[in-house]
Amino acid sequence: MIRWIFIFVLIGIFVIVAVWFAEHPGRVGIEIAGLQIQTEAGIFVVALVLFAIVSAILYRLWRFIRRAPGGLLDHRRSNRRQRGYQALTQGMVAVAAGDAGEARKFARQAESLLNDPPLTMLLSAQAAQLEGDEDAARRYFEEMLENPEMAFLGTRGLLMQAVRAEDNAEALRLAESAFRLRPNTPWVLRRMFDLQVGARKWADANQTVQRAVRIGVVDAETGRRQRAVIAVALSDEASAAGDASAALKQARVAQDLVPGLVPATVALIRCLAASDKMRRAVKAAEAAWSAGPHPDLAAAFDGLGDENEAPLDRVKRFQRLCSFRPEHSESHYALAEASLAAHLWGEARRHLEATGGDNPTARHCRLMAELEEKETGNLEVTRQWLDRAVAAPQGESWYCNECGSIAGHWTPGCNSCGAFDGLEWQLPPGVVALPPAAIVPALTASDTEK
Ligand SMILES: [Zn+2]
Numbered sequence: 001m002i003r004w005i006f007i008f009v010l011i012g013i014f015v016i017v018a019v020w021f022a023e024h025p026g027r028v029g030i031e032i033a034g035l036q037i038q039t040e041a042g043i044f045v046v047a048l049v050l051f052a053i054v055s056a057i058l059y060r061l062w063r064f065i066r067r068a069p070g071g072l073l074d075h076r077r078s079n080r081r082q083r084g085y086q087a088l089t090q091g092m093v094a095v096a097a098g099d100a101g102e103a104r105k106f107a108r109q110a111e112s113l114l115n116d117p118p119l120t121m122l123l124s125a126q127a128a129q130l131e132g133d134e135d136a137a138r139r140y141f142e143e144m145l146e147n148p149e150m151a152f153l154g155t156r157g158l159l160m161q162a163v164r165a166e167d168n169a170e171a172l173r174l175a176e177s178a179f180r181l182r183p184n185t186p187w188v189l190r191r192m193f194d195l196q197v198g199a200r201k202w203a204d205a206n207q208t209v210q211r212a213v214r215i216g217v218v219d220a221e222t223g224r225r226q227r228a229v230i231a232v233a234l235s236d237e238a239s240a241a242g243d244a245s246a247a248l249k250q251a252r253v254a255q256d257l258v259p260g261l262v263p264a265t266v267a268l269i270r271c272l273a274a275s276d277k278m279r280r281a282v283k284a285a286e287a288a289w290s291a292g293p294h295p296d297l298a299a300a301f302d303g304l305g306d307e308n309e310a311p312l313d314r315v316k317r318f319q320r321l322c323s324f325r326p327e328h329s330e331s332h333y334a335l336a337e338a339s340l341a342a343h344l345w346g347e348a349r350r351h352l353e354a355t356g357g358d359n360p361t362a363r364h365c366r367l368m369a370e371l372e373e374k375e376t377g378n379l380e381v382t383r384q385w386l387d388r389a390v391a392a393p394q395g396e397s398w399y400c401n402e403c404g405s406i407a408g409h410w411t412p413g414c415n416s417c418g419a420f421d422g423l424e425w426q427l428p429p430g431v432v433a434l435p436p437a438a439i440v441p442a443l444t445a446s447d448t449e450k
Helices: 002-023 042-096 102-112 117-131 134-145 151-164 168-179 186-198 202-214 220-240 244-257 262-274 278-291 295-302 310-323 330-340 346-351 362-375 377-389 437-448
Strands: 027-032 035-040 395-402 423-426
Touching: 002 042, 027 042, 027 102, 035 042, 102 117, 117 134, 117 151, 117 244, 134 151, 151 168, 168 186, 186 202, 202 220, 220 244, 220 262, 244 262, 262 278, 262 295, 278 295, 278 310, 295 310, 295 330, 310 330, 330 346, 330 362, 346 362, 362 377
Parallel strands: none
Antiparallel strands: 027 035, 395 423
């Protein structure tokens, strides 16, 4: 509207000026470099106005032309970006497919097309890794650390490199910095826990488990068991350092977390004894034996006797302990061993014959050999038992669920493969325990079928 009023006003002024010039004729003369131009004033004004209009049109045209190449450049730029993203995508697919050559090619393309290092660095690092160039990959990962948005990815890359190189100290350092960057990432918590228990940093591992349980990465029961095992380790560590009260405290923590955990009870019995709480130690051993007899409990209970305890007194102590589970094979073995030490051959034989079955374990065969050697001195029979022991099944042992090795005694981590809480008291796979009563009817049944 204003624009139209402006145009009407302009036209009005133009008409007034034209009329004025028509009514007042005159001439205009210009002399430039010896050239003389003479014209009527009216025509001169019209020429002036025409010149102004043409100039304005030319200016507009020039502006349009000047802008046009800019538009073209923008188009070329967005096209480049699109090709860059395409290369990035194809590169990632190549990484997933494990195609090192393709990955490298697209990584280079993406790098030059996008010119956006944070975006292409990960692809370049992965491509380098696929080609086996770990040094180049490390340089990319380290560069990523400089960029706050990429620091976590860079740390992850370096951590995986350290894990593959089995540099556990460096891996733990990197896991801890990954944790600082993103404290609730499940894989960071799991990896950091594994490295902490591997480095025997029990207190740190304990905190990691608690956080993992809090955010739901580890279920409550697994978390409790892991904390119990850690508490046993802390108790052992305090015992070794001579701090009896800390050792006892941790043993109690372990026992409270998982009441049936044999190593926790063993630690508790030993710590109570070390703190001169003998009656409580005996009570703890008896309660545990009645819940589930175990050779490690028998060994801990054995340690509760006086230094100069007479063998017969020792047998009496074990008789009381085993009275809580008189039929259990561990009760028979515990009493057989105590009786052997006290030269009570008849008692020892009675207990050994009450257990063992048709296919006795190596442990049973060795005890029989010891009895024959000590009681009768019959070397032939003794050797037969020792020969049998070699081929006899292993029986229940601390068997590692991860690597399948058998440990002589329990440790928080497997001594062969390092698996935390990997040892479980069980029959090694392939060994089937059958009570004697189950074997005999099975044989007779098949005999009658024939
Ligand atoms: Zn193992």
